Amino acid sequence: MKFYIKTFGCQMNVNESRKVAALLARKGHDHVDTPEEADLILINTCSVREKPEKKVLSLVGRLAPMGKMIGVMGCVAQQYGSELLEKNDEIKFVLGTQKLHRIGDILDDVMRDHKNLVDVNFVDAKESLEIFREPLIQTTCSAFVTIMQGCDNFCSYCIVPFVRGRERSRPSAEIISEIEGLAAKGVLEISLLGQNVNRYGLDRPHDLTFHDLLNKINAIKGLRRVRFITSQPASLGDDTMNLFGRLETLCESIHLPFQSGSDRILKLMGRGYTRGEYLEKIIKLRKRVPEIALSADVIVGFPGETEQDFNETLSLIREVRFDTLFSFIYTPRPFTRASDYPGQLDKDIKTERLQRLQAVQRAITLEKNRQQAGKIKSVLVEGKSKYPEGYLMGRTRDNRIVNFEPRGDVMAREVAVRIVEGFQNSLLGVMEEEPCI
Ligand code: SF4
Structure with missing residues (x-):
């Protein structure tokens, strides 16, 4: 089965979605990048801010015409449990914050019995x-x-x-x-x-x-x-x-x-x-x-x-x-x-x-x-920069985003970058001749 995961909220949720993806992949399912390609859409939710349940239901409403199987997990799932199933027929299962490891079994059960499932009980540590x-x-x-x-x-x-x-x-x-x-x-x-x-x-x-x-x-x-x-x-x-x-x-x-x-x-x-x-x-x-x-x-x-x-x-x-x-x-x-x-x-x-x-x-x-201009910073290169074209993007140890022109293949390495200008959300730099490592 092909699955797509939409994640709301913090880094903890992002990490949990990655773990769920790894578990499903181990069970033979394929992780895809768009809901269109998927048979199953998982929504990993956050309820820290206002009206999360409305956000989830409106997303489910937008996805419904695609006719895919939808599962809701995470904090909103925990908070609302079976209410989510009652509010929207497209949702086939609801999985609480402590039950993510059960995703594979839940999926098997839903597909075998054609029944909707809710599992939101708290369990031992x-x-x-x-x-x-x-x-x-x-x-x-x-x-x-x-x-x-x-x-x-x-x-x-x-x-x-x-x-x-x-x-x-x-x-x-x-x-x-x-x-x-x-x-x-x-x-x-x-x-x-x-x-x-x-x-x-x-x-x-x-x-x-x-x-x-x-x-x-x-x-x-x-x-x-x-x-x-x-x-x-x-x-x-x-x-x-x-x-x-x-x-x-x-x-x-x-x-x-x-x-x-x-x-x-x-x-x-x-x-x-x-x-x-x-x-x-x-x-x-x-x-x-x-x-x-x-x-x-x-x-x-x-x-x-x-x-x-x-x-x-x-x-x-x-x-x-x-x-x-x-x-x-x-x-x-x-x-x-x-x-x-x-x-x-x-x-x-x-x-x-x-x-x-x-x-x-x-x-x-x-x-x-x-004030960062003129400093030489160690930058861990994370990927291509959105702008300018041909530049790479990375992070300094003090967590600033730096866009810089690379010398050679330095992807996923730590390199020395001289900062030339600071903006509201990022820095612009030039890579030094000698990389840091
Ligand atoms: S109760 Fe909430 S805001 Fe307070 S420390 Fe815990 S997670 Fe943070």
């Missing part, structure tokens, strides 16, 4: 992480590796603990062996994934902590770069921060969502840190690596957010000067405490604040990218 044991069909120099799933923080606005379940860490031996396998296939960079990677291993008392895991990964032969996402600031300890600048593989960038610059709002969000504590961590990170690239998430228009609270968020952005910022408007999500909080703001206020915030950040990002 071992079974829920089974999909990650499937080896990736790796074709690039960079790969994701999920190290844990779920979250115990229950921030007041977040649906994740309800649709992904509680924190579960994969055994470290399994993670190390996966990364060794990837490195042996030529992967130079890995990004470790989890909702809160700093709490890796806390549910496995006889296994490694996150800090120990990073140390072990650093020793893997052939691996050049390690990143991790996401860190909840309250859980990011000195032990991990001290590894920056010490571990050769650990890239000089970190994503550290602050969500608000106001202590009052941070408390309502249940984030477990204050503005001052967040800023202290930034100072410590910059002491270790002065040029460390900082990215973060921020929410605008949380219930009860006043103009003063919002100004405190703006002042934090100006103080830290993030390299990149992902900004979102608050939307109430089911099951969450904040959806019942008083003081829900009008959409117009939230939109206006978001625009102001983005203007501040855009100026900072552009200025910081322009």
Whole structure:
């Protein structure tokens, strides 16, 4: 059977779709690039932002005339379960976040019995992480590796603990062996994934902590770069921060969502840190690596957010000067405490604040990218550049995109590039005579 996967949401979902694709390929099915070519369309969903169920159903509505078999998996599948089958006849099965490893069996059952199926039960930690044991069909120099799933923080606005379940860490031996396998296939960079990677291993008392895991990964032969996402600031300890600048593989960038610059709002969000504590961590990170690239998430228009609270968020952005910022408007999500909080703001206020915030950040990002001009950066070459023609595209260790004119075949290698100009979203460079490696 030919299958196509449409993925919504974060890198964790992207990685899970790749694992599902690898599992189906192992069972003899063919992964195709367009829904037109497919017999089966899988939709891997995300419910972190507003109206995800509507998005999925409208996509199913658009795909329906093609007459293909459709399966929905991931967070929306978990959240709505059998309701999805009731709302649309085209959906043949619904698979929850902890059941992706069952995709092959579910497909067999649906085809054999011609019955629609729903499997969204939460299972034990071992079974829920089974999909990650499937080896990736790796074709690039960079790969994701999920190290844990779920979250115990229950921030007041977040649906994740309800649709992904509680924190579960994969055994470290399994993670190390996966990364060794990837490195042996030529992967130079890995990004470790989890909702809160700093709490890796806390549910496995006889296994490694996150800090120990990073140390072990650093020793893997052939691996050049390690990143991790996401860190909840309250859980990011000195032990991990001290590894920056010490571990050769650990890239000089970190994503550290602050969500608000106001202590009052941070408390309502249940984030477990204050503005001052967040800023202290930034100072410590910059002491270790002065040029460390900082990215973060921020929410605008949380219930009860006043103009003063919002100004405190703006002042934090100006103080830290993030390299990149992902900004979102608050939307109430089911099951969450904040959806019942008083003081829900009008959409117009939230939109206006978001625009102001983005203007501040855009100026900072552009200025910081322009400051890269003249520097020589190590760039891991990922593919062809969209523009200019004939150029290649890669990423620096501090996570900036660089387009540059290549010398010879340097695809999937780390090369030295002199930056000539910085733009809003990327840098332009010239490759040096001598590659880095
Ligand atoms: S740390 Fe908070 S925002 Fe992040 S996944 Fe957990 S509950 Fe959601």
